Ligand SMILES: Cc1cc2nc3c(=O)[nH]c(=O)nc-3n(C[C@H](O)[C@H](O)[C@H](O)COP(=O)(O)O)c2cc1C
């Protein structure tokens with residue numbers, strides 16, 4: 466069974482819906498863990514007031530019985546509490562009237578999907594674009610990603626995402642293990658590994674908000690104990706690093722993805738970039754460093770996967786930039802919707818979850834995945850073979 470997933474739903478519509486196909490039967494799903502991830506996505510300094518309205522909770526409506534997956538498609542729902550304030554404007558079936566189209570958007574925000582989305586789909590009200598282009602949808606990707614993280618955990622694979630830099634301020638301490646990073650980043654509201662930078666960054670975010678401006682930043686995801694040999698070198702579209710890069714770029718506001726030392730590796734000689742190979746009777750092959758972020762030839766090499774992402778600043782500016790009104794073609798200030806000053810903190814979790822989805826997918830492509838116990842046996846046997 467091929468692993469696939471789909472999400473649907475508008476930001477201020479009634480709900481987000483997700484369907485996942487291909488999760489093995491026999492996985493005990495911890496709903497509290499999904500909800501904890503959803504709560505985690507809502508936290509973070511610099512977010513707007515929408516997060517005070519939402520208390521994201523997942524409802525599982527298919528594919529799971531008595532807490533255990535059935536092997537059939539899994540249906541997930543997250544209700545938008547804010548819909549209560551938008552029920553007429555976002556009514557899926559009531560015909561449009563002057564009363565329920567009052568929040569029409571005609572002044573596209575530079576950097577958001579408004580203008581091109583409106584032109585492409587012939588929407589003269591760009592609310593029809595922003596409702597779906599909104600990163601509200603990433604709540605469902607986190608729910609789906611958490612199901613995948615629970616599958617990965619059943620295969621002893623751990624993953625974490627954190628913030629390396631916010632705007633111009635780096636905030637990274639070199640911590641090695643996923644467990645260590647989780648402990649340090651959970652203890653601050655910026656998901657950073659250098660807690661000494663918290664006050665400086667809070668100030669930066671406050672000042673930026675005060676100036677009507679926004680911030681982006683850098684994110685890193687690390688996955689540990691990933692089996693050797695996921696993905697393949699044989700064709701361009703079988704390379705797992707490429708699939709991960711594509712999935713990360715598919716997250717709202719991402720402008721760059723790099724594996725391991727990434728762009729920086731291009732500046733050093735090969736001797737400082739390639740990871741020397743060693744062998745140990747007990748644990749098999751390993752590398753003496755991890756500059757290449759766990760990938761060679763598009764395949765995992767058993768070292769921790771390291772995926773970096775660059776997020777642009779939030780496009781909606783309270784001090785709005787110039788735009789053109791699509792009705793009058795007059796130069797105006799762009800539309801201002803309620804907005805985050807920075808969303809780098811939730812975005813780190815979104816990137817983590819999207820990488821988890823791609824890893825789960827790669828495993829389910831490599832092994833027969835109808836049943837979890839059988840999958841676990843195959844992965845165990847595979848790991849032994851790769852270590853010989
Ligand atoms: C978690 C998260 C929250 C976001 N919040 C906002 C926001 O409040 N306002 C905004 O204009 N953009 C926000 N964005 C970014 C936009 O969704 C994104 O820039 C837009 O969809 C255009 O897509 P692109 O930046 O990938 O080109 C957010 C992105 C993420 C990942």
Ligand SMILES: C=C(O[C@@H]1CC(C(=O)O)=C[C@@H](OP(=O)(O)O)[C@H]1O)C(=O)O
Pocket residue numbers: 476513514515516519598599600601604717802803804805
């Ligand atoms: C709703 C979420 O993020 C939203 C993403 C977003 C955008 O344009 O991407 C714009 C804002 O929407 P609103 O105007 O409703 O506040 C954010 O709050 C969320 O992350 O749950």
